[in-house]
Amino acid sequence: MNKAPWVSYRPEIKVLDCSIRDGGLINNHLFDDKLVKAVFDTCVEAGIDYVEVGYKGDKKIFAPDKFGAWKHCNEDDLKRIVGEEERATKISVMADAEKTDYKRDILPKDQSVIDQIRVATYIHQIPTAVDMIKDASDKGYEVTANLMALSAVKDNELLEALDILSDTPASTLVIVDSFGVFYSEQIRDYAKRFLKFAKGTGKEVGIHAHNNLQLAFANTIEAIICGVNRLDATIYGIGRGAGNCPLELLLSFLRNPKFNLRAVLKCIQDHFLELRQEIEWGCLIPYLITAHFNQHPRAAIELRSSDKKDNFVEFYDRWSDA
Template identity: 50%
Template sequence: MFKEEIKVIDCTVRDGGLMNKWQFSETFVKNVYNALADAGVDYMEIGYLSSKDAFDAKVYGPWKFCHEKDLKKVIGDKEKRIKLSAMADIGRIELEDIPLAADSSLDMIRIACYVHQVDKAIALAHHCQEKGYEVTINLMAVSTVGLRELNECLEDLNKSKVPVIYLVDSFGAFYSEDIDTLAQKYIERLPGKTIGAHFHNNQQLAFANTISAIINGVNYLDATLYGIGRGAGNCPLELLLSFLKNPKFKVRPVVKCIEEEIFPWSQKIDWGYSIPYMVTGTMNQHPRTAMALMESEDKDKVLDYYDSICNGGATS
């Protein structure tokens, strides 16, 4: 599956930070940075760009804000070894909080939005482009969107200057046939643009669905070390690099980093496949109720949770 145009984006710190409020140490982030560079990964998504008016810096770690001083601590005095990305959520970042690309170690800003926010996302993405950044728009929760609404959204995106649009399975609800249909729709309705894929692992399909996306012409691929991420987690980076068969990618540095940095975190925070996340995935629901259960003393009482969700006891 060697395709030169494929780019791999590691989201370990950004997506994994959803599980611990981005309280990763400088050493952890630096070791992930070096491992990804050694492995030949194209981009490291090192966190979020957020306004301090939206989040308390005493509660959230530095990777929720990605200030230049913190980025420099990771990069050091040497030349940057890998392109860096940060994500920005609509309504949680002010335009003045985004520095010029010439003054930042970030190369790319990815705008996360829902379909009803697409106009604001396009405006923010264009603003970031004007400041010199590469940009993407990551269209979330499309498993909950009607066909007409999605088509109208894609029409707006097609008219934009944003070069990369992401297909995102926010709830881990999609099967391979869904990816086949949606990837083809995105490619047809967004001619000339690159399509990306970000899939969650509620039904243990994040890797399989990423393969389906590749087969259908999707070229920007998200993954994380050992699948770390919110709830059920993401496509595991080590599986994706092994599959791609591109000689520029090296799997050993990733495995080493997983042993040294990710395994210790697996003793502190839970992520990955579990029955509660399976339930929300099959029911096409946000995993917030499953996350609450997994963080409680009753996390093994999965039958009560299953009955609650299947009998309409939770909302999406």
């Protein structure tokens, strides 16, 4: 008889909800407070380890009159949502390389409710990212390094980047499948590489998957099996384009009794069904097509807001003829 390891759970696993942060890429972070508060409270109730409420976006690049509060995450806005009550759930924000005035906008930890800064970087921005990681760590935060668009990164450049990032104070190295193109074997391959660099440094490895091929959840499971302990997910899979690993599926899978699936189901019922009528995300055919051709989903996002949104064949031919 074979063993059945899946009836147990791994206590080291921590879940980060990035519903507002990644979902805000759909609508310029123009969420009302009611929704943001509902997401936050749901995550606290559901036992989620981190909630990523938004970006530390540079106001010169992202004008406050065009973007919602969660593009900048000022302390006053954060305090309105997170309240004063004690909670196990930590607050995370994302800082994009070259899109964050980090020296100014990221305050010393003792002046902020934020616990963790996640530095997102493309391969060509690594030196900037390294400086951002040091800056945030020096200011007292837990810091992660999120290496984006991995499917567009050459193997030797990845190894170089991992070598550099493993020397920084980042406590987690995150595999980011921005284009949503990876299959399980590839996730296994990346997980092994990342874990190799993390070994002996005390760093953890994380996974942020997109759902273009309906594999965000499956790839997150695959990463878990390989030893990845930091998992990104979003309520009802909200996120740019095809969206992310649905939190409700992930909690249904994780057997740690600290998690509470029911709270997430209630939030979907009360808020996300309606939200999904107002803004679009999910495994739609154009996102399968961009993933099929290993492209950023932006062309598919544009298509979906045009009058040709369901002209899949023409969209497919655009890439296959290229």
